[in-house]
Amino acid sequence: MEKPTVRIALIGHRFMGKLHSHAYNMVQQLMDLPCRIELAVLCGRDPVALKSAQNAWGWREASTDWRAVVARNDIDAVDIAVPGNAHAEIALAALAHGKHVLCEKPLANTLGDAQAMADAAEASGKVDMVGFNYRRAPAVVLARHLIEEGLLGKLFQVRGTYLQDWAVDPQVPLTWRFDRAIAGSGSLGDLLTHVLDMTRYLVGEFEQVTAVSHTFVSQRPLPANFSGAGLGHAGQAAADAFGSVDVDDVTAVLAKLQGGVVGVFEATRFATGFKNALCLEVHGDRGAIRFDLERMNELDYYAVETATPTRQGFRRILATHPDHPYMQYWWPEGHIVGYDVTFAHEIYDWLSAIVRSERVAPDFMDGLRCQAVVDAIATSARDGVTVRL
Numbered sequence: 001m002e003k004p005t006v007r008i009a010l011i012g013h014r015f016m017g018k019l020h021s022h023a024y025n026m027v028q029q030l031m032d033l034p035c036r037i038e039l040a041v042l043c044g045r046d047p048v049a050l051k052s053a054q055n056a057w058g059w060r061e062a063s064t065d066w067r068a069v070v071a072r073n074d075i076d077a078v079d080i081a082v083p084g085n086a087h088a089e090i091a092l093a094a095l096a097h098g099k100h101v102l103c104e105k106p107l108a109n110t111l112g113d114a115q116a117m118a119d120a121a122e123a124s125g126k127v128d129m130v131g132f133n134y135r136r137a138p139a140v141v142l143a144r145h146l147i148e149e150g151l152l153g154k155l156f157q158v159r160g161t162y163l164q165d166w167a168v169d170p171q172v173p174l175t176w177r178f179d180r181a182i183a184g185s186g187s188l189g190d191l192l193t194h195v196l197d198m199t200r201y202l203v204g205e206f207e208q209v210t211a212v213s214h215t216f217v218s219q220r221p222l223p224a225n226f227s228g229a230g231l232g233h234a235g236q237a238a239a240d241a242f243g244s245v246d247v248d249d250v251t252a253v254l255a256k257l258q259g260g261v262v263g264v265f266e267a268t269r270f271a272t273g274f275k276n277a278l279c280l281e282v283h284g285d286r287g288a289i290r291f292d293l294e295r296m297n298e299l300d301y302y303a304v305e306t307a308t309p310t311r312q313g314f315r316r317i318l319a320t321h322p323d324h325p326y327m328q329y330w331w332p333e334g335h336i337v338g339y340d341v342t343f344a345h346e347i348y349d350w351l352s353a354i355v356r357s358e359r360v361a362p363d364f365m366d367g368l369r370c371q372a373v374v375d376a377i378a379t380s381a382r383d384g385v386t387v388r389l
C-alpha cells in the first residue's frame, strides 16, 4: 500500500532548525518511516541565511511569513524551532489551522501560555509533541525499562545536573538566551527543563521545590548585529555598548516527588570545564542507574546482590545492541550513535503517531506540567520560599 505523505513546515533555521532538518533527512533515509515526508517550507526572518539553509537541507520553499505558511492547505504539520517567546503564538495559530505541532522546549515562557497551548492541543485532536529529545537517547529509554521492571526497587533519591560553561567569559555577548522577554528564563528554562522532564519520565511528578538562582555576570556587551531574537550563543560583541542580563546563570533545587522520593537538581552555564553534561542518577533499594549525556551510549547500572558483596559495583551497559531501544535503525553493536539521533527518534515517533492517529509523549500536557515545576522553582528562588505544586 502507498505510504501517506506528511507535508512539513519548519519555523526556525539556526541551531535547532539545522538539527530538525537533519533529523527529517535521517528518518526518511534510515528509519523505515510509515509515511513519506515532504520538506515543504522552511521559515525564518533573515532571507539570505534562510535561502542558503533551504538549499543545503533540501526544503522545497522558503518563507519569511510563518503566519501565511501555517494557514496553507498544503501543510499538514508544523515544527517550531524558534525561541520561547514565539512558541505560543505559532502553535496556537497552527493548531487553529488544523496542523499537527511539534514545539521545541520549553513549551512556553509562561504558565498561562503553556496552559493555552495544552488546552488548544487537547481540543484540536491533532498530534502535539514538545521537544524534550533526551528522553529518546537509547540509554535513557533503557533506564526507564529497568525502573518499570522494578529492578531499582523502591525509589529513594534522584540527582540531576545539567552543566555547561559557555557563559563564564563576561565578554560573551548579550544574545537572546540572556533576555527574559525572549527566553523566559536562563539556565532554568534552557537546561533544567530537560532534567525536570527526564525526572518526570523516569521517576514521577514533583510535589514541592525549594530553589536558589543567581546571575554572576549582570552586564554583557551587545552583539555587533544586535536585533533581539534569532542569535544563538555565538555572535560578535560590539565594541562599547552593554546591556543587562535579567535571567539566571545558575539554578539549584531541592525537591520532593511523589512516593516520597527526594531530588537534588542543578543547571548552570558557569560549570567551568563542562560542555553539555546532563547527568541523572536514580537510587532505589534494589539498585541504581546513572546516565551522562557526554557518554550517551552508556547506562551505568548497579544491582544490589547480597550473595557477592565483594564484587558489587556499577556495571556499564553499552546501549547499542539491536534489541536496545531504537538501535535496530542504526549501526552494528558498539558502533555508537550521537546527539542528533535523539532528534531523529523524536521526529520518527511524532510522524508515526500522526500516521496512526495516536498520542505521543511528551505532549503539550507534559510541557505544561514541566512548566508548572519551572514556575514553582522561579517563585521559590525569587521569594525565598518553598513552593508546593
Ligand SMILES: NC(=O)c1ccc[n+]([C@@H]2O[C@H](COP(=O)([O-])OP(=O)(O)OC[C@H]3O[C@@H](n4cnc5c(N)ncnc54)[C@H](O)[C@@H]3O)[C@@H](O)[C@H]2O)c1
Residues within 6 Å of the ligand: 011, 012, 013, 014, 015, 016, 017, 043, 044, 045, 046, 066, 081, 082, 083, 084, 086, 104, 105, 106, 131, 132, 133, 190, 229, 230, 231, 232
Ligand atoms: N532540544 C534541545 O536540546 C534544544 C537545544 C537548543 C535549543 N532548543 C530550543 O530550540 C528553540 C530555538 O533555539 P535555537 O538554539 O535554535 O535558537 P537560534 O537562535 O539558533 O535560532 C532561532 C531561530 O528562530 C528564528 N526566530 C526567532 N524569533 C522569531 C520569531 N519571532 N518569528 C520567527 N522566527 C523567529 C530565528 O530567525 C532563528 O532562525 C528554543 O526554544 C530553544 O530552547 C532546544
